[in-house]
Amino acid sequence: MATQEIAITAATRPGLSLIDRLHGLVVTVDHKKLGLMYIGTALLFLVVAGCMALAIRTQLALPNNDLIGPEVFNRLFTMHGTAMVFLVGMPILAGLGNYLVPLMIGTRDMAFPRLNAFGYWMFLFGGLLLYFSYLGAPGLSGHGSAPDVGWFAYAPLSGKAFSRGHSTDYWILSLLLTSVGTTVSAINVIATALTMRCRGMTLMRMPLFVWMMIVTNFMILLVLPALSAAQIMLLIDRYLGGRFFDSQAGGSAVLWQHFFWIFGHPEVYILIIPGFACVSEIIPVFSRKPIFGYPVMVAATSMIGLISMGVWAHHMFTVGMTSIGNTFFAISTMLVAVPTGIKIFNWLGTLYGGKIRFELPMLFCLAFLFQFLTAGLTGIMLAVVPFDWQLTDSYFVVAHFHYVLIGGLLFAIFAGFYYWYPKAFGRMLNRKLGLWHFWLFAIGFHLTFDTMHFPGLLGMPRRIYTYDAGRGWETLNLITSFGGLVQAAGILCLVVNLLRSLKKGELAGNDPWDAWTLEWATSSPPPEYNFGTTPVVRSRRPLWDLKHPEDPDWKYD
Amino acid sequence: MTNEFAIAVDQSTLEWKLPSSRKVAVLCLILTETCIFSIFVAAYLFYVGKSLSGPTPREVLELPILSTICLLSSSVTILLAERAFNRDRVGTFKLWWLATMVLAAFFLVSTAREWYRLIYQHGLTISTNLFGTTFYSLVGLHATHVVIGLILLTLVFIFSLRGYVTIMHRERLEMLSWYWHFVDAVWVVVFTVVYVIGR
Numbered sequence: 001m002a003t004q005e006i007a008i009t010a011a012t013r014p015g016l017s018l019i020d021r022l023h024g025l026v027v028t029v030d031h032k033k034l035g036l037m038y039i040g041t042a043l044l045f046l047v048v049a050g051c052m053a054l055a056i057r058t059q060l061a062l063p064n065n066d067l068i069g070p071e072v073f074n075r076l077f078t079m080h081g082t083a084m085v086f087l088v089g090m091p092i093l094a095g096l097g098n099y100l101v102p103l104m105i106g107t108r109d110m111a112f113p114r115l116n117a118f119g120y121w122m123f124l125f126g127g128l129l130l131y132f133s134y135l136g137a138p139g140l141s142g143h144g145s146a147p148d149v150g151w152f153a154y155a156p157l158s159g160k161a162f163s164r165g166h167s168t169d170y171w172i173l174s175l176l177l178t179s180v181g182t183t184v185s186a187i188n189v190i191a192t193a194l195t196m197r198c199r200g201m202t203l204m205r206m207p208l209f210v211w212m213m214i215v216t217n218f219m220i221l222l223v224l225p226a227l228s229a230a231q232i233m234l235l236i237d238r239y240l241g242g243r244f245f246d247s248q249a250g251g252s253a254v255l256w257q258h259f260f261w262i263f264g265h266p267e268v269y270i271l272i273i274p275g276f277a278c279v280s281e282i283i284p285v286f287s288r289k290p291i292f293g294y295p296v297m298v299a300a301t302s303m304i305g306l307i308s309m310g311v312w313a314h315h316m317f318t319v320g321m322t323s324i325g326n327t328f329f330a331i332s333t334m335l336v337a338v339p340t341g342i343k344i345f346n347w348l349g350t351l352y353g354g355k356i357r358f359e360l361p362m363l364f365c366l367a368f369l370f371q372f373l374t375a376g377l378t379g380i381m382l383a384v385v386p387f388d389w390q391l392t393d394s395y396f397v398v399a400h401f402h403y404v405l406i407g408g409l410l411f412a413i414f415a416g417f418y419y420w421y422p423k424a425f426g427r428m429l430n431r432k433l434g435l436w437h438f439w440l441f442a443i444g445f446h447l448t449f450d451t452m453h454f455p456g457l458l459g460m461p462r463r464i465y466t467y468d469a470g471r472g473w474e475t476l477n478l479i480t481s482f483g484g485l486v487q488a489a490g491i492l493c494l495v496v497n498l499l500r501s502l503k504k505g506e507l508a509g510n511d512p513w514d515a516w517t518l519e520w521a522t523s524s525p526p527p528e529y530n531f532g533t534t535p536v537v538r539s540r541r542p543l544w545d546l547k548h549p550e551d552p553d554w555k556y557d
Numbered sequence: 558m559t560n561e562f563a564i565a566v567d568q569s570t571l572e573w574k575l576p577s578s579r580k581v582a583v584l585c586l587i588l589t590e591t592c593i594f595s596i597f598v599a600a601y602l603f604y605v606g607k608s609l610s611g612p613t614p615r616e617v618l619e620l621p622i623l624s625t626i627c628l629l630s631s632s633v634t635i636l637l638a639e640r641a642f643n644r645d646r647v648g649t650f651k652l653w654w655l656a657t658m659v660l661a662a663f664f665l666v667s668t669a670r671e672w673y674r675l676i677y678q679h680g681l682t683i684s685t686n687l688f689g690t691t692f693y694s695l696v697g698l699h700a701t702h703v704v705i706g707l708i709l710l711t712l713v714f715i716f717s718l719r720g721y722v723t724i725m726h727r728e729r730l731e732m733l734s735w736y737w738h739f740v741d742a743v744w745v746v747v748f749t750v751v752y753v754i755g756r
Contacts (some may be wrong), residue, residue, distance in 0.1 A: 111578035129712030187585040195578040221589040229596035236694055244600065244694075249689050250609045259596060 015141045029113035034120050035099025036424060041124055041493075042091040048131075050491065052076050054484055057448075061481035063469035073156035074148035075167075079130070080149030080169065085125040085267065089405070092413055093274040094119070094535045096187045099424065101189055103519035103526060104207045106198030106535040111191040115184050122181030124527040126174045133170035146292055147171035150463065152264060153234070155245030155256035161236045169238065172231045179228050186217035186224075198518070199536040203502050204298070207517045207540070208291060211298050212277035215305045216270050223266040223309065230259035254319055261312035269308040272372075272404060273301065275412030276343060279365050282419050283347050286362035287354025289551070290541060293346045299473035300339035300346075307336045317388045326385045333383035340376055344369065359513070360434040364415035367442055371407030375400065378453070393463075396456025404450050412495070414441075421498070422512045426524040427505030441490030447483025452474050516541035583732045587739045590702075593658055597698055601691040605755045614756045617679045624667035625748055628703075631660035633739045635734045639642035647717070654714055655738070661707045668700050671721060692751065699747050702740045709733055711749055 016024070025037060056076050059068040064197070068076070102110055110116045130147075137144045144165020149158045158168045194215050234256070236242035243249040245256050284291045291297060313321060313329040321329075347369060356362065378400040382388050391397060395540075421429050455473045468475055511520040520543055521532055539545055539553035605614075638653035672693075675681045683693040713733065716722050722730070 112582065153736045183589055187582050187589075190585055191578045191582040193582050197575060199573045221585055222592055225589050225592035226596050229593050229600075233600065233694065236683065236690065241682075242694070243684065243687050243689040244690055250604075250607045252603070255600065255603060259600075262596075416662075 006390055010038060011473050029109075029117045031098050031102050031110045031113065031524060032424070032528075032530075034116055034223065035095045035097075038091045038094065038098060041127070042095060043089045043498075044322065045083050045087040045091075045127060047491070047495075049080050049088060050488065052080040052083075054488060056080065057481040057484040059465060060467075060477050062478070063467055063471075063474050068465065070447045071148065072141055072146075072266055072466045073245060074147040074463075075148075077463060078147045078150055082130065082147065082175070083127075084405070085151060085271070086175055087123075087130065089271040089409065090178070092180055093122050093213075093271065094123070094189075094417060096180065096274055096278070096413075096420075097189045097217070098185070098333060100420065100519060101193055101210055101213055102196065103197060103423075103522070103530060104210050104517050105193060105201055106194070106197040106518045106521075106531060108530045108534075110188050111196055112188050112400050114188040116188050119181040119188065121187035122184075123178050126177030126179075126181065128175060130170060130174035133167060133174075137166040137170050139166050141165060142258050144168075152257075152260050154260075155234065155237075155253045156251065157236060158256075169235070172235055172238075176228060176231055179224050180436060182202030183219055186220040186427060188218045189213055190221075190236070198353055198534050201537050204295065205537060205540050208280040208294065208301075209277040209517075212273050212280065212301050215301045216273040216277075217271045218306050219266050219273075219309070223263045223270070226259050227263035228550060230256060230263075233259075254316070257316050257319060258308045258313065261315045265312040265315060266305075266308050266402065269304055270400070272409050273304070275368070275372075276301065278416035278419070279347060279368055281517065282361045282365050282415050285358045285419075285513050286359055286365070287351050287352055288357070289354045290516075291346065292349030292352075294540065295344075296342060300342040303339040304343075307332060309337070311336060314383055314388070317385050330383050330385050334362060334380060337380055346372060346399060350379075359418075360418035360429070360431060361415040361436050361513075363435075364411045364418065367438075368408060368411040368415065371403060371445075375403035375408055391456060393461055395460045395462055396454040398451050398462045399449050399452035402452070405476075406445055407449065411442075417494075417498075419513065420519075422500070422505075422508030423519055423524045423526070425502055425505070426508055427501050428508050428512060429497050429501045431492050433500075436495035437490050438495065439490075440493060441487055443538065444483045444486030444488075444490055447486060448480050449483070455480075511543070514547075516543045518542055521546075562684055566573050569641055572719050577728065585736055587735070590739065594698065594746070595693045598693075600719060601695050601750055604687045608688045610686050612679050612685075612688070614688055614692070614751075617681055618756055619671075621667060621671060621748075624664045625744065627660045627663065627667075628664040628741055628744050630663055631657045631664075632738050635662065635737050639730060639734055642722075643727065644672060644712075645724070646730075651714070651717055654710065654717065655701065658707060658710045658714060661703055661710065665700065665703055668696065694749065695747060697741055699740070702743065706737050706740050709736075720732050 016202065025033065028037075053388070055068065059065055059073060065105050083376070098110065098116065102108065121395065137146060141164070144163070144167035144438060147153070147167045147170060149163055149168055149171065151197045153168065153171060156162060158171075182332075191432045193210050203211075233244040237244050237251075245251050245253055247253055280291060280297060283358060287355035311329060311333045313325060316335045317326055317329075327436055347365075378396070382391065382397065382400060421427075455476045458472055458476075460467065460471075460473050460477075508524050510523055512524075513520070518531075518535055518537070520528075521535060535542065537545075547556060591710060593736065632655045634656040638650050641647075641649035641653060681689045681692075683689050710733070713722060
């Protein structure tokens with residue numbers, strides 16, 4: 001195992017100057033480096049957008065607070081939402097897909113390595129452009145700053161008449177750029193997974209992670225164009241005097257909402273399915289059982305992808321659709337719960353009777369299961385039209401989707417970090433710091449978002465920059481804000497752990513978790529060519545077959 | 558050391574064939590482009606007859622029959638070019654390829670003339686009314702795709718004149734022709750929506 005210590009990627013190899021290392025990152029087309037660059041950049045944006053959330057919560061901690069004015073507050077929640085979705089969630093999923101898909105299917109790189117690098121740089125410059133708006137958007141006229149129209153930029157408020165200056169243009173153009181990056185990365189992952197699999201890896205022998213990446217990237221191809229098209233229309237309205245969303249000329253503001261949510265709702269599933277993907281790899285390994293109901297998992301994921309594209313207008317129950325429209329979208333929304341429930345039962349079925357090891361990745365997965373279920377249940381509540389009429393645009397909705405994206409997605413992503421970090425860097429993350437991260441983050445999460453449901457039920461609307469005392473919201477908001485600080489402390493533990501373990505972590509070896517998928521068959525970190533000889537597989541768990549020649553999986557296929 | 562786990566199984570028993578990466582990628586691209594066009598088509602159909610002022614489609618639009626025939630037949634010529642290429646008849650290939658480019662260019666010129674007529678004779682611009690906005694966006698989006706296709710076709714033609722295009726590039730040419738067929742198919746939809754249903 002001595003060679004493990006020197007098997008470090010070029011980026012961290014001692015002896016190279018900083019300039020050489022940076023140059024290496026700029027010119028690289030290696031899927032592993034690009035994957036880590038995606039994730040690293042996304043984590044930077046996570047910290048920035050997280051600080052914005054803390055600023056928002058500080059403002060809302062006390063009634064009649066005037067720490068942050070209304071204009072700044074609008075920019076804060078717009079930039080927080082936009083950055084979290086497009087600059088954190090999407091690139092993390094692209095990064096995980098980039099890093100893991102080629103390793104899991106036993107190939108040496110993505111199908112189109114240069115296109116892959118192009119995608120990363122489009123994402124990075126799109127992200128920088130969005131934040132540059134703070135400086136650039138005022139322009140010569142002095143109007144505007146960062147975007148302040150909310151992450152769904154409802155027309156006509158995002159039109160020229162109501163959004164002066166260039167703030168909305170920055171929102172449009174930066175997202176168009178990142179969308180180009182996301183689209184090429186999606187094409188690349190699909191092409192890789194479908195055409196580069198190693199010998200013997202049939203579709204039904206692919207790790208579930210790869211299956212779910214295929215589904216989520218197909219969804220990107222199908223729905224991201226709706227956002228891009230709508231943004232192009234908005235740009236035409238703003239710069240060429242078009243009438244798409246101009247109600248004075250017969251245009252329809254509701255059309256923008258339809259187009260946005262045709263993208264916007266499936267987007268939630270695009271974000272959460274990679275979370276499912278991590279959980280589906282981790283739970284079996286730490287239960288010491290193969291995944292329960294593999295084909296059903298594949299079918300359920302595809303069904304989620306399919307159904308979620310027909311539910312978008314449940315974001316629009318209050319704009320006055322017909323009762324048939326409302327009924328259709330309420331029912332289709334509830335229908336998504338069926339395949340999602342199937343998945344939860346399959347994960348539970350995997351846990352049941354397993355020899356569970358409470359390692360860090362597993363802790364995050366167990367928290368994910370509980371929290372994602374809760375988030376799903378409030379989702380079903382909101383799918384009921386009269387309930388939604390009462391609570392739409394309230395803090396109940398804010399609490400619901402943060403429960404999905406933090407309690408569900410982020411916990412699953414963190415599980416993935418603890419699980420695959422040893423593979424990417426050759427060293428384990430520190431367990432003690434990891435436990436601090438887990439408990440601080442979990443407790444902070446529940447303090448914030450369990451509590452946040454109640455001001456919503458009591459009538460507190462979202463996106464208000466302050467509120468009067470005496471409505472019964474004060475204590476709840478104070479607890480919510482305090483929980484934010486606890487979560488930030490948890491994230492600090494993670495960041496320290498990630499950086500410290502690069503040098504000081506315990507050496508991991510090739511296969512620290514005694515896992516079964518192909519990425520654990522090569523060294524940690526993997527060499528640039530991934531596999532010296534391309535592997536051949538005969539079952540879903542190739543490493544199990546290798547470690548247990550007396551009882552291989554393929555005997556039972 | 559790095560690969561002590563490489564898994565060896567009896568390789569001879571396995572038949573192993575996978576689709577081409579290029580084809581999958583181009584199909585994905587076509588899929589996502591289809592979705593962009595669908596949104597623009599949806600917007601067009603949603604706003605048919607909702608303009609608050611004139612001119613209306615019936616007053617100003619004329620059926621672009623000739624340019625449609627040209628664009629659709631360019632799908633045939635590119636097919637013939639490809640066939641000649643696969644049979645190693647380089648001269649015929651260049652001829653059909655050039656024909657495709659000429660037809661595409663003719664289509665673009667007719668669109669330009671149509672727009673000129675609409676703008677200068679009928680005063681219909683992108684900001685005149687909803688019809689103008691949706692018409693120029695949808696037809697313009699398609700024309701943009703034709704322009705991109707024409708640039709790619711021209712590049713291939715220049716390369717082939719200099720003798721750079723060899724049998725190695727067979728699949729690349731095929732991918733370009735897939736894109737071209739897609740652009741043509743989109744025109745069928747645009748034509749139906751704008752000039753038949755919308756008029």
